[in-house]
Each structure stands twice: as structure tokens, then as C-alpha cells.
Amino acid sequence: MTLEVFERLKAKKDYLAVVGLGYVGLPIAVAFAEKVKTLGFDINQEKIAVYQQGIDPTHEIGNEKVKNTTLEFTTEQTRLKEAKVIIVAVPTPINGDKTPNLSPVVDASRIVGQNLAKGSIVIFESTVYPGVTEDVCIPILEKESGLSCGKDFKVGYSPERINPGDKVHRLDNIIKIISGIDQETVENIAAIYGLVIPAGVYRSASIKVAEAAKLAENAQRDINIAFMNELALIFDRMGISTKDVIDAMNTKWNALGFYPGLVGGHCIGIDPYYFIYQAEVLGYHSEIIAAGRKINDSMAAFITHNVIKTLILAGKNVQKSNVVILGVTFKEDCPDMRNSKAVEICKKLAEYGIAVTVVDPVVDKAEFEKELALNLVEIKDVHNADCLIFLVGHQQFKDLGTADIERMFNEDRNQSKHVIVDIKNVVEFKHLAAEVYSYWSL
Structure with missing residues (x-):
């Protein structure tokens, strides 16, 4: 067994390339x-230009690191010929019918195959259902390169586990699942x-096991949140505070600590559908995973209904109310809007003729303008609200005091109440006057 590829990489004789820079x-x-000669390749020229200016729009590593990195950013496909290790990290979304959209990973495989050097290792990190790496990607690599997998080049799979916006669980302190077509590749x-x-x-025991592990860990989280969302649906009918129930429940040592909420983003809101799809192909209809998806996908409509x-009930003229949405990204302190259920709520409110204003201090502004035709304002400029809807628990929102919240409302209530809809339990309602405020949360 030889570690020749690794040793040449470590000695900086060969390049490592990463395809997909999101x-x-x-x-x-x-x-x-920081360790080896590295190429960063992406087909998006605008994205590469931003990185070359030392700007990190993802907020994952910060502008300073991007500015000072020795990473060679490129859109030139032929530069991949210089690499003996190529990591593919492109997104894998779903189609409108919730089936897997493998186009990004297929296109990336074509590009890599057309520029694949003999003796290379290609490692896929994109989330896929079991079998995609070996049954879809390898044949493309072989066809485009004219090389034979196992003989002329090797392939591995290592699912990404990055949690966008998480400042505790980072790339360097999360155990990496790895796999390969043979033991030498694994090592x-x-x-x-x-x-x-x-x-x-x-x-992991095999490439398929590694592929399945990523889907399983995200499906598990999706199901646990779906359970809490279902409890919220029931407790709402019972007139019980879900948060109060969870706070009581979490005093037990084996409580899992999950909370209800909007499940979006590019992992938990997407990956279970890859699992469901492949199960259906094999003749098994998912019960639990599909049910969890159904519940979580229904929450935007449920919240919209309760906003109205x-x-x-607060005595507002719905269509004339000044409604302010606080947070439209898919999770707290992350600029990513992909598959955000907060965006879905904005669009559903618009269907009822409700004009909304959005406050989001971390959202990618270019992505926001492309996704929503709404006003994006700073929180200091909110003064005349009839209703505040906290959809995302950004730290800036959590830091708001009672006086800050009171300042954002219209002073002339016309005998109606100020409305707060608090999906992430950002507001301490007990500090607000019940005769002035109408409060609803999951």
C-alpha cells in the first residue's frame, strides 16, 4: 500500500483542487x-471576482482569511489538469417535484473528467443518495477522460458536514467521514x-455507506424537528405554550432539546427527499421520513394563517397593516437564503395583499434582491410597525430590549393592539404590557 498521492501533495509537488466554492x-x-498548493475552481466568474477582492459573502471564514489566503482562485477548467487530488463540493438541489436534481454534480463530473490527470484521486463531497458516486459520477469521469477508474485514477466520497453560521462546530472539529473504492484510496x-x-x-465501510450516513443524519434531525412542529400544531389548538412545555420536558436527562420552527436551507430541507426518492426506486414507500417532510413543509402556511x-383578533385592518418581517435567511446569523421558509411566508402574505418590509442584518443583499421584490431596511429605521414577525433568531434580534421593541411600533394604535408573531421565541413577552400587545408564537 502506498501513500504516494498524499506524499506528493504534502511535499507541494502537486496541486489539490476544490471544485465548487460555496x-x-x-x-x-x-x-x-494553508498546508498544500491549492486551486479553488468555480464556473461563476462573479463569485470568483468577489473572492479575489478578499470578500467572503458566505461569512463562513471571514474577509480577512479570504484576503490573505494563498488559494489560487480560477474559472479556468484546464487548470484542473495540474491537480492530483480534486474535491467536488457542488450543491445537489431538488426539482420542483421534489426529486433529486443531479445536474450540478453531473456537470462537475464532466468538467473534472475532461481535465483529469492520470494517477489522480477524485473525492466527492456533494450530498447524494447511495449509488450516485459509483453509478453516475464514475462512468462520466471515465467517459470524459478516457481513463479507467481503479487503474488510472481513484475515487472516494466524503460527505460535507459543515453547518452554515455555526461558530462552534467548525470544519476542523467535526469528524470527517471518508470512503474510497479500495483501501489504498481510503488511506x-x-x-x-x-x-x-x-x-x-x-x-466508513463503503462509498454507499458514507453516502447514506449523510442522508440519515439530516433525515434524523428533520424528523425530530417535525415531531416538535406537530406538537406545536396540537398545543396551539389546546391553547398551551409549546415553549413552556418544552422547557418543562427538557428538565429530563434524556430530552433531545429540539424546538419547532421553519426547516429550510440546503441540507435538512432537501436531503430527506434524496432518501425518499431512492427508497421509492427500490420499491419502498417511506412512512416516517415522508411524514416528517410533509409536516415541516406545511409550517409556512400554518404560520401565515396565524399571522392573519x-x-x-388584535383589531387590525389586515391589508392596511404595516407588517415587518425580521429575518429571511434559512437560519440564524447566516446570509444564506436558499430554500428559506421565511421567504415562503413573505410570498404567502403577499398573496393576501399584505405589503411587508424586511429587516435582516446578515442576509446576502444580492440574493435578497434576486429572490424578493421587497424593501430591505435596517432595524433602526423601523418606527411605524403594526406587526413584527420574528422568523429568524439572529443575535441582533435577541439583543433587542423592551424599549427597542416598543420603539418600532406605531404610537397611534387606534384602540387595536400591537402584534408580535415570534417563531423563534426572541421576545420576552412577559415584559410587555398584555393590554397593549397581542403575542403569538409556535
Whole structure:
């Protein structure tokens, strides 16, 4: 068994390349650039131009690191010929019918195959259902390169586990699951990732096991949140505070600590559909995973209904109310709007003729303008609200005091109440006067 690929990489005789420089690819590319010669490739010229200016729009590693990195940013496909290790970290979305959209990983495989050097290792990090790496990606690599997998080049799979916006669980302290087509490949991949991940690696039994592990961990979280969302649906009918129930429940040692909420983003809101799809192909209809998806996908409509209901009960003219949405990204303190259920709520409110204003201090402004035709304002400029809807728990929102919240409302209530809809339990309602405010939360 030889670690020749790793040794040449470590000696800086060969390049490592990362294909796809988004929330996953950028951090790993910059990390490797501190240890070995690294190329960062993306087909998006605008994205590469931003990185070359030293700007990190993902907020995952910060402008300073991007500005000072030795990572060589490029849109030139032929530069991949210089790399003997190529990591593919492109997104894998779903189609409108919730089936997997493998176009990004297929296109990336074509590009890599057309520029694949003999003796290379290609490692896929994109989330896929079991079998995609071996049954879809490898044949494309072979066809485009004219090389034979196992003989002329090797392939591995290592699912990304980055949690966007998480400042605690980072790339370097999350154990990396790895796999490869043979033991030699596994050991080379283990040594390669060992350069940048002190937490270590876990050698999975096979590529399919590694692919399945990523789907399973996200489906598990999706189901747990779905359970809490279903409790919220029931407790709302019972007139019980879900948060009060959860706070009581969490005093037990084996409580899992999940809360209800909007499940979006590019992982938990997407990956279970890959699981469901492949199960259906194999003749099994998912019960639990599909049910969890159905519940979580229904929450935007449920929240929209309760916004309107709360406005009416508070004595507001719904269509004339000044409604302010606080947070439209898919999670707290992360600029990513992909598959955000907060965006879905904005659009559903618009269907009822409700004009909304949005406050989001961390959202990617370019992405916001492309996704929503709404006003994006700073929180200091909110003065005349009839209703505040906290959809995302950004730290800036959590830091708001009672006086800050009172300042954002219209002083002339016309005998109606100020409305607060608080999906993330940002507001301490007990500090607000019940005769002035109408409050609803999950």
C-alpha cells in the first residue's frame, strides 16, 4: 500500500483542487491552502471576482482569511489538469417535484473528467443518495477522460458536514467521514483530510455507506424537528405554550432539546427527499421520513394563517397593516437564503395583499434582491410597525430590549393592539404590557 498521492501533495509537488466554492467548498479550500498548493475552481466568474477582492459573502471564514489566503482562485477548467487530488463540493438541489436534481454534480463530473490527470484521486463531497458516486459520477469521469477508474485514477466520497453560521462546530472539529473504492484510496484520503481536520476521520465501510450516513443524519434531525412542529400544531389548538412545555420536558436527562420552527436551507430541507426518492426506486414507500417532510413543509402556511388570525383578533385592518418581517435567511446569523421558509411566508402574505418590509442584518443583499421584490431596511429605521414577525433568531434580534421593541411600533394604535408573531421565541413577552400587545408564537 502506498501513500504516494498524499506524499506528493504534502511535499507541494502537486496541486489539490476544490471544485465548487460555496458554503462548503470555500472553507475547505482555504484550509487546504494553508498546508498544500491549492486551486479553488468555480464556473461563476462573479463569485470568483468577489473572492479575489478578499470578500467572503458566505461569512463562513471571514474577509480577512479570504484576503490573505494563498488559494489560487480560477474559472479556468484546464487548470484542473495540474491537480492530483480534486474535491467536488457542488450543491445537489431538488426539482420542483421534489426529486433529486443531479445536474450540478453531473456537470462537475464532466468538467473534472475532461481535465483529469492520470494517477489522480477524485473525492466527492456533494450530498447524494447511495449509488450516485459509483453509478453516475464514475462512468462520466471515465467517459470524459478516457481513463479507467481503479487503474488510472481513484475515487472516494466524503460527505460535507459543515453547518452554515455555526461558530462552534467548525470544519476542523467535526469528524470527517471518508470512503474510497479500495483501501489504498481510503488511506490516502484519510491522510489528506488529516492535514486540515484535527478531529480526525471515520473510515466508513463503503462509498454507499458514507453516502447514506449523510442522508440519515439530516433525515434524523428533520424528523425530530417535525415531531416538535406537530406538537406545536396540537398545543396551539389546546391553547398551551409549546415553549413552556418544552422547557418543562427538557428538565429530563434524556430530552433531545429540539424546538419547532421553519426547516429550510440546503441540507435538512432537501436531503430527506434524496432518501425518499431512492427508497421509492427500490420499491419502498417511506412512512416516517415522508411524514416528517410533509409536516415541516406545511409550517409556512400554518404560520401565515396565524399571522392573519392574530392581526384580525388584535383589531387590525389586515391589508392596511404595516407588517415587518425580521429575518429571511434559512437560519440564524447566516446570509444564506436558499430554500428559506421565511421567504415562503413573505410570498404567502403577499398573496393576501399584505405589503411587508424586511429587516435582516446578515442576509446576502444580492440574493435578497434576486429572490424578493421587497424593501430591505435596517432595524433602526423601523418606527411605524403594526406587526413584527420574528422568523429568524439572529443575535441582533435577541439583543433587542423592551424599549427597542416598543420603539418600532406605531404610537397611534387606534384602540387595536400591537402584534408580535415570534417563531423563534426572541421576545420576552412577559415584559410587555398584555393590554397593549397581542403575542403569538409556535
